[in-house]
Amino acid sequence: MSARQIRLATLWRREVNRFMKIKKQTIGAPLLETFLYISVFGAALGSRVGDLHGIDYVVFVIPGLIMMAWSINAFANNSSSILQQKFQGAIQDQLSSPASPLELLLAFSLGGFARGMIVAVLTFIAASLLVDLPVDHLLVLVPSLFLVGFFFSQLGVLIGVRAEQFDDVAFAQTFILQPLIFLGGVFYSATLLPQPFETLTHFNPVYYMINLIRYGFVGFSEVSIALSLLALAFATVAIFAVNLRLFSRGYRLRA
């Protein structure tokens, strides 16, 4: 391995090590939360709702829950890890190393990405044991999940870098991220909403992400798959470019 590869692997290992040391909080709790959503919205309410667009309600909900698990965990991991390290001053050990801004950014991003992926995969396995969950379009599902995971990893990095106190991270997660996800159609179809809420939903970027993942699993979408995938790829590249610029400038990282 080259020095650069060792460096990148160590930076990433540190991120994974951090969340694995508190796995009850970082893996166990979100897994339980997702399982409770499946139980309440899927099993309990689902029996009354029946089908949605010809799909069993619990099956309709699960793709959105998998996306939600990956995105929220990727975001929460990176935002809190960066803020914690800034708070402790421990980030100085990494900033004073030969690591480039790109290496630092990739390591921070992939830490949350890994945590989100673990929770999402475990959610998928648990859901598959409970219901018959199809995977209709693997070639859409895999890139969509990876892009969603990477997008929210980047968003977590952005908020973590900008944050000066834990309140800043909590605010972003509670007042921005969660409403966007919940109102993006995880638990319902936007076509069921009255106007103007149906139209407003189309301005929520998470709506398109949920539809991509849902299409990957059950083959149903309310939006154009190609256009959504393209927009998601563009948004992910854009936020990555913004973060790289911040890391290169040392924005709120270096004095």
Next chain:
Amino acid sequence: MEPKALDIADLEKRYPTGVEALRGVSLQIEPGKLFGLLGPNGAGKSTLIHCTTGLAQPTAGAIEVFGHDAIDDYGEARAAVGLAPQEPNLDWFLTVEETLDYHAGYFGVPKRERRERTAELLETFSLTEKRGERTRTLSGGMKRRLILARAMMHRPRLLILDEPTAGVDVELRLELWHYVQKINQEGTTILLTTHYLEEAEQLCDRIAFIAEGQIVAEGSSAEVAERFGVTSLEDAYLELVGRKELSRSHIEVAADEVAG
């Protein structure tokens, strides 16, 4: 000609708040020397160190470490520097052993070498028994040892010690002094900041005084004292900070007068 261990030219640092922490600092440290940087709080010592190690971005000027640029194309320069900061900036999630291992990994040290070096430094700094403990459970002295061990993990050619003995007991201070002298004799260049003037006087080949972001005197401790027209480094420092009434010689004269 062998490049300087540290070559700083016209370094300026202005913080976004408008504070001018460094105002055209130029400083050169020869390889193998033990150099002391002294000055009152807020003089610019830590800012100078942060600019050298990438923790702060200079507003103007140049920094080279063993001939390598330390500001823009900083890879080689950073690899040559080890930093033991003033504040214990340890990662609470890591154990003592992980702290050393990860640090060396950030510098690209291969796994086998990291393992050997970790064992060696744990032993040197009497940390072997604490290797599995999380850093947040360590005492202040143990944290100080770990910070120094961490700075040494990647075998830096220039070691920067920012107030390494602040708040440590006499035993540990002497232990650290011996270690610093030993690695200096083995060839490591050392930049030391300290508030203990006797420490600087005993350990350092050369000393610089920094005040209000500028180097105001540089040389051996005798040369620096002479520059201020006094006979000791302590008196020179008191002249620098405008508190010469605190000089021991003044106090002794005053005591004699009272006794007489």
